[in-house]
Amino acid sequence: MARKRKGRDISGWLVVDKPAGITSTSVVNKVRWAFDARKAGHAGTLDPDATGVLAVALGEATKTVPYITDALKCYRFTVTFGAATTTDDAEGAVIESSDRRPSDEEIAAALPAFRGDILQVPPKFSAVKVAGERAYDLAREGEEIELEARPLWVESLEVISRPDADHVELEMVCGKGGYVRSIARDLGRALGCLGHVQSLRRTWSGPFEAEQGVSLELLDEHAKTEALDAYLLPLETGLAELPELKATAEGAARLKNGNPGMVLASDVEFGDEAWASYQGKAVAVGLYKAGELHPSRVFNQ
Known part of the structure; x- marks a missing residue:
């Protein structure tokens, strides 16, 4: 038992x-x-x-x-120019340095390449799995690892401030799987001056x-x-990105048992993912088909 x-x-x-x-x-x-x-x-x-x-x-x-x-998630972060580190942030050891510093105009010109659909190689010190093991565990053991580039949607990437020649503060809105440390690393290399994250704050998430x-x-x-x-x-609150459908009493009972249940008419289209509520409480998430929600997840509230 x-x-x-x-x-x-x-x-x-x-x-x-x-x-x-x-x-x-x-x-x-x-x-x-x-x-x-x-x-x-x-x-x-x-x-x-x-x-x-x-x-x-x-x-x-x-x-x-x-x-x-x-x-989508929003990050505000400061990039330090002039040094690349093992971790792509201030915690890592410096592995390469440069005396060059980019101008405001050079930074603005470089940012468009980091917007939209991009490919991004995660930091070696990250939770990405390599042959079943975390990359950061392998990196700590001194193993040389090559991580594959992954797709990332960057909604926006803008300069917030330029405190001095060594730093720039940026704000990025991106989709799932974004590594701010990779943005800082790759931006520094694109500008020919190297770079890493000095500080990072997530200001909103969904x-x-x-x-x-x-x-x-x-x-x-x-x-x-x-x-x-x-x-x-x-x-x-966690379903805010999905359309809500109102279930009938009978529909809610069927949905709670994992069966398709009737929902009231809505502007969602056939095959759209949505969630059904009954008396203000979420009952299930699933696909809308011909007046019914076909559940993929059921909530026991």
């Missing part, structure tokens, strides 16, 4: 304003502990030294994680914004109390 998992049966999203110096996994573990939740996961890893939006899903909300992972984020100090202060529940956002 399977052992029942301990913890509260609680579902929803918590936006954490992650501080520097802690891993995303550690933040998720802390959130799960603070809520005494049975299950938790996050939508999009942030490097340990990065700050900003880390959206953590609890309970049934973990089923909506893919929709946040796939959503429907979640940094202004909504709670601190780790607040988690500690209200841990395992009802006061913390007030900061939890509904499971449905």
